Amino acid sequence: MSLVFAGACSHAPGITGRSERADPKLREEFYRNLGRIRECLEAARPDALIVVAAEHFANFFMDNMPAYCMGMSDEYEGPIEDEEWLAIKRRKIPGNPDLSKRIICDVMQKIDLAYAEEWKFDHGIMVPLHFLTPRYDLPVVPVNINCQGPPLSPLHRAYELGRTLRAACDAQPERIALLGTGGMSHWPCTPDSGKINVPWDKAFLDSFIHNRREDLISYTDEEIFADAGQGGFEIRTFLTVAGATEGSTGELLFYAPIPVYAVGCTVATMAVE
Amino acid sequence: MxxxxxxxxxxxxxxxxYTRQRYHDNFESLLEEYELTKEELGAIREGDIGLLYVMGVNGQILMHYSALIGQEWDEYIHAMKEGVKSHGPVRAGIYTLLKGSES
Incomplete structure (x- = not known):
């Protein structure tokens, strides 16, 4: 079939783990929009969901850090973190190793992608799944982009990963959904946790929604670090979604800085044409 | 290194x-397997989150150690702020990415 859905959302652990500490009205509006993206996802009737995430030293460490990795297992487990800390109960999540293998082989024609037959999801994937596939009945194919331990893959390569993923998805018989999940400006787990550069986020989101590749890939890591913190490196996940939907634009369903969640909370969809 | x-x-x-079980059963034996400086050993033994942050430990790793030793989120943030006050700015790692350009 082809790619049938593309979207993006935030994944900070506070969204579930410290949910009660946010302004209730803002939180409910954010949750409502996560519900909207779930409805869009369900309406697309996908057979599988590719989640492009930026894990946080859950499976990968600096002893062997892939720039890009895709899961190829029939089953995953998450969250790897303490269940009470994240307020998400640990469970198994179905995969589709045959689909993973076909996509990996296609993507490898252009991108040197690592693969993993074992993968424990951290909050970077579990928080989005908690809202988007709450029954955990949709097979997931995880993709990780190293956004934590520099040197990091250049932004233009993250966009190219999206292009290549799109071509691979379009060559498969299954209906495939794609979700990118990361933050824009944020300084998570540091003394500056809660700081959010709202103008920077809005400028980035405008480029993302209008899929302006040249703007999206124009940042250097030094600029991102200075203006958007180390958490800003996670924009790579958005770039991959933009690459997968090149030529299309999107809709920003929700954006609001929620400091106690340590991120500008975002929900967006991109048209798939 | x-x-x-x-x-x-x-x-x-x-x-x-398994590593966590060894932490609970015989922490000193576990520590012997890592090439750590005297200062690092002290920070780990004391659960000195502030000093570990200043040494350059990535917060995505450090916050879980903070939780393991029983700190609440606000305590974790406070400990890092106190660490910077006591020990100065972060010395190495990801948070010093702009150190060269600043100077």
Missing amino acids: SLYCIQKLLYQLNRDP
Whole structure:
């Protein structure tokens, strides 16, 4: 079939783990929009969901850090973190190793992608799944982009990963959904946790929604670090979604800085044409 | 190499139940397997989150060690702020990415 859905959302652990500490009205509006993206996802009737995430030293460490990795297992487990800390109960999540293998082989024609037959999801994937596939009945194919331990893959390569993923998805018989999940400006787990550069986020989101590749890939890591913190490196996940939907634009369903969640909370969809 | 070693210890404590069991059963024996400086050993033994942050431990690793030793989120943030006050700015690692350009 082809790619049938593309979207993006935030994944900070506070969204579930410290949910009660946010302004209730803002939180409910954010949750409502996560519900909207779930409805869009369900309406697309996908057979599988590719989640492009930026894990946080859950499976990968600096002893062997892939720039890009895709899961190829029939089953995953998450969250790897303490269940009470994240307020998400640990469970198994179905995969589709045959689909993973076909996509990996296609993507490898252009991108040197690592693969993993074992993968424990951290909050970077579990928080989005908690809202988007709450029954955990949709097979997931995880993709990780190293956004934590520099040197990091250049932004233009993250966009190219999206292009290549799109071509691979379009060559498969299954209906495939794609979700990118990361933050824009944020300084998570540091003394500056809660700081959010709202103008920077809005400028980035405008480029993302209008899929302006040249703007999206124009940042250097030094600029991102200075203006958007180390958490800003996670924009790579958005770039991959933009690459997968090149030529299309999107809709920003929700954006609001929620400091106690340590991120500008975002929900967006991109048209798939 | 040393920052790498201390981050590896904390990463394995965070993610590996066997390492965590050894932490509870015989912490000193576990520590012997990592090439740590005297200052790093002290920070780990004391659960000095502030000093570990100043040494350059990535917060995505450090926050889980903070939780492991029983700190609430606000305590964790406070400990890092106090660490900077007591020990000065972060010395190495990801948070010093702009150190060269600043100087």
